[in-house]
Amino acid sequence: xxxxxxxxxxxxxxxGQQVTLSCSPISGHRSVSWYQQTxxxxxxxxxxxxxxxxxxxxxxxxxxxxxxxxxxxxEMNVSTLELGDSALYLCASSLNMEYEQYFGPGTRLTVT
Amino acid sequence: xxxxxxxxxxxxxQEAETVxxxxxxxxxxxxxxxxxxxxxxxxxxxxxxRQEAYKQQNATENRFSVNFQKAAKSFSLKISDSQLGxxxxxxxxxxxxxxxxxxxxGQGTRLTINP
Numbered sequence: 312x313x314x315x316x317x318x319x320x321x322x323x324x325x326x327g328q329q330v331t332l333s334c335s336p337i338s339g340h341r342s343v344s345w346y347q348q349t350x351x352x353x354x355x356x357x358x359x360x361x362x363x364x365x366x367x368x369x370x371x372x373x374x375x376x377x378x379x380x381x382x383x384x385x386e387m388n389v390s391t392l393e394l395g396d397s398a399l400y401l402c403a404s405s406l407n408m409e410y411e412q413y414f415g416p417g418t419r420l421t422v423t
Numbered sequence: 424x425x426x427x428x429x430x431x432x433x434x435x436x437q438e439a440e441t442v443x444x445x446x447x448x449x450x451x452x453x454x455x456x457x458x459x460x461x462x463x464x465x466x467x468x469x470x471x472x473r474q475e476a477y478k479q480q481n482a483t484e485n486r487f488s489v490n491f492q493k494a495a496k497s498f499s500l501k502i503s504d505s506q507l508g509x510x511x512x513x514x515x516x517x518x519x520x521x522x523x524x525x526x527x528x529g530q531g532t533r534l535t536i537n538p
Contacts, residue, residue: 344524354514354528367523401468408524411458414468 313338315404315415323421329390332418336383336404343385344412345377348399357400360385361408389420397422425450427517429529436505437537443490444500444532446515456518457491458526459500463511471513474498502534510536 316335324330336343345357356369360379377387383404389396399419403412427448436442448457459471474482474491481489486503502509515529 342524344526346526353530354526356525356527359524361524367525369525399466403468403524403526405524411456411470411473412524412526413470414460416465416467419466 315402315413317400317402317415317418319418320416321419321421323423324392325423326392326394328392329388330392330420331386331388332400332402332420334385334387334402334404334415336385336402337413340404340406340413341383342405342407342410342412343379343383344403344405345385345387346401346403347371348401348417349397354401357387366408392422394422396420425452425455425517425519425527427515427527427529429513429515429532431532432530433533433535435535435537436502438505438507440505441501441503442505442534444502444513444515444534446498446500446529448496448498448515448517448527450496450517450519452519452521454520456520457489457498458516458518459487459489459498460514460516460528461509461511462514462531463508468514472500505536507536507538510534 342361344359359367379385399417401417402415405412455476457474461469490499512531516526
């Protein structure tokens with residue numbers, strides 16, 4: 312069974328631009344979560360989706376948004392990029408709310 | 424809010440020896456899950472082991488085992504017979520059982536294996 316896939320793997324953007332990251336969960340998994348990983352702040356929870364509904368949201372500004380589609384694929388969007396948004400963005404999927412999460416390889420976003 | 428603390432930023436061990444990574448957490452909940460994740464240089468986060476708080480028995484997965492002390496809010500990971508492939512960042516994580524998938528991570532411990 313294929314693992315969690317994330318596209319693109321690497322991305323370079325300029326301040327003020329917006330970006331969309333994509334996550335395809337493991338087949339059959341309906342829950343998708345997103346995390347931001349930086350050297351300074353570590354791993355921080357962004358949001359969580361289950362069956363197309365956002366179930367939980369972390370403490371990030373409104374510039375960070377996401378959605379989940381009927382096939383469980385998820386996207387996250389960051390608008391008006393800032394230098395501090397440079398990070399590894401990790402997506403994780405799970406069968407449902409009670410099961411452990413499996414992570415994708417991440418998208419490395421660099422904002423210049 | 425729950426917090427997770429890993430007090431050892433770096434650890435090293437000789438190949439084939441045993442090493443223990445420490446983790447403490449703070450929560451007011453009585454039921455929750457605890458995890459250890461491994462992140463090798465490839466950056467892919469891999470689940471190592473999982474512990475349910477209601478279970479008194481410590482979880483084990485091959486060479487990996489935990490020492491779960493609920494009263495002390497301590498959750499350490501023991502790696503036996505360390506192998507070069509065990510070199511990675513190790514993250515301790517907490518998750519509530521209250522219908523949310525949100526993981527709260529510690530800052531991580533970088534483990535080096537010396538041949």
